Amino acid sequence: MIEVHDLTKRYGRRLAVDGLSFRVRPGRVTGFLGPNGAGKSTTMRMILGLDRPTAGTALIDGRPYRELAEPLRRVGALIEAGGAHRGRRARHHLLWLARSNRIPAARVREVIELTGLEPAAGRRAGGFSLGMAQRLGIAAALLGDPPVLLFDEPVNGLDPEGVRWMRGLLRSLAAEGRTVLVSSHLMAEMAVTADHLVVIGRGRLLADLPKDDFVERHCRSYVRVRTPEPERMLDALARAGVAARTGPDGALEVTGADTAAVGELAAAHGLAVHEIGRTSASLEEAFMRITAPAVEHSSGREGR
Numbered sequence: 001m002i003e004v005h006d007l008t009k010r011y012g013r014r015l016a017v018d019g020l021s022f023r024v025r026p027g028r029v030t031g032f033l034g035p036n037g038a039g040k041s042t043t044m045r046m047i048l049g050l051d052r053p054t055a056g057t058a059l060i061d062g063r064p065y066r067e068l069a070e071p072l073r074r075v076g077a078l079i080e081a082g083g084a085h086r087g088r089r090a091r092h093h094l095l096w097l098a099r100s101n102r103i104p105a106a107r108v109r110e111v112i113e114l115t116g117l118e119p120a121a122g123r124r125a126g127g128f129s130l131g132m133a134q135r136l137g138i139a140a141a142l143l144g145d146p147p148v149l150l151f152d153e154p155v156n157g158l159d160p161e162g163v164r165w166m167r168g169l170l171r172s173l174a175a176e177g178r179t180v181l182v183s184s185h186l187m188a189e190m191a192v193t194a195d196h197l198v199v200i201g202r203g204r205l206l207a208d209l210p211k212d213d214f215v216e217r218h219c220r221s222y223v224r225v226r227t228p229e230p231e232r233m234l235d236a237l238a239r240a241g242v243a244a245r246t247g248p249d250g251a252l253e254v255t256g257a258d259t260a261a262v263g264e265l266a267a268a269h270g271l272a273v274h275e276i277g278r279t280s281a282s283l284e285e286a287f288m289r290i291t292a293p294a295v296e297h298s299s300g301r302e303g304r
C-alpha cells in the first residue's frame with residue numbers, strides 16, 4: 001500500500017504539490033491522472049525518495065522509501081524509459097542491478113522473458129527503440145519481485161502493440177495482488193486500464209474514487225434524438241415535463257426519459273425522427289470538465 005498524507009512540494013514560488021492525501025491499495029490498478037504540470041511526476045518522485053517533500057509524508061507499506069531495507073524488493077518503478085547506461089548491454093545492466101541488490105541471476109532470465117526482451121537482451125541499451133527501452137525499464141522494476149509498483153506515463157510513445165502489451169502487464173500485476181500506481185494525462189488510456197482513479201490538478205486532489213463511480217457520477221447519460229423539427233420536439237418534451245437541450249451538432253439531448261418514451265412522444269406529435277439512441281458523455285469530456293479550472297488557473301497565474 002502507498003499512503004500519501006498532506007504531501008506538499010514547493011519549487012521556489014511554485015507549489016507543484018499542494019497538501020495531497022490519498023491511498024493506493026493492492027490488487028487493483030490505480031490511475032493517477034492530471035493534466036500536464038499537475039504534479040504527478042513530482043508526487044511519484046517523493047514517494048520514491050527521489051525528491052524531499054516540503055511538508056507531509058509519503059509511505060510505502062508504512063515507511064518512507066529511505067527507510068526500506070532492500071528497496072528493490074519492496075517497490076519497483078518506471079520513472080523514465082530505460083535508465084540503463086547507453087553502452088551497456090540490456091542483460092548486463094540487469095545482471096549488474098541484480099548483483100548489487102543480492103538478487104539471484106536466475107531472476108534476470110525470468111524478467112527478460114516476462115517483458116519480451118529476449119531479442120534485444122544482448123544489444124546495447126543506447127540503440128534501443130522507446131518500446132524496448134520501456135521494456136528494459138520494466139524488467140529492472142520487476143527484478144526484486146516487488147509488491148508495490150509505480151509507472152510514470154508508461155504508454156507514452158509506444159506503438160499500438162506496445163500499448164496493448166503494457167495494459168495487459170499492468171492488469172496482470174494488479175491481479176497478482178500487487179499495488180500498482182500508473183500516471184497518465186490521458187483519461188481514455190486509464191478508462192481501459194485502471195480500476196480506481198486519483199485525479200489531481202495544480203497539485204491538489206480533485207477526485208479519488210473507483211472508475212465505475214467516476215463514470216456514473218460524471219458521465220451524464222442521455223437520449224440523443226435528431227429531428228428536422230427540433231423546436232416542435234423541444235416544445236413537446238417541455239410540455240411532457242422532460243428536460244432537454246440542443247447539443248453542439250443540433251441533435252437534442254434528452255435527460256429523464258428513456259428512448260421508448262421519447263420515440264412515442266415524437267410519434268404522438270407526428271414528428272419525424274431521423275436518429276434516436278442512448279449515449280453518454282465520454283470519460284475524456286468528464287476529465288476535461290473536472291480539471292479545466294485547474295488548467296485555466298495555472299495558465300493565468302504562471303503566464304504560460
Ligand SMILES: Nc1ncnc2c1ncn2[C@@H]1O[C@H](COP(=O)(O)OP(=O)(O)OP(=O)(O)O)[C@@H](O)[C@H]1O
Nearest residue numbers: 011014016034035036037038039040041042043185
Ligand atoms: N525540479 C523542478 N524545479 C522547478 N519546478 C519544477 C521541478 N519539477 C517540476 N516542477 C514544476 O512543478 C509542476 C508539476 O510538475 P510535474 O512534472 O510533477 O507534473 P506532471 O503532472 O508530472 O506533468 P507532466 O505530465 O507534464 O509530466 C510543474 O509546474 C513543473 O514545472
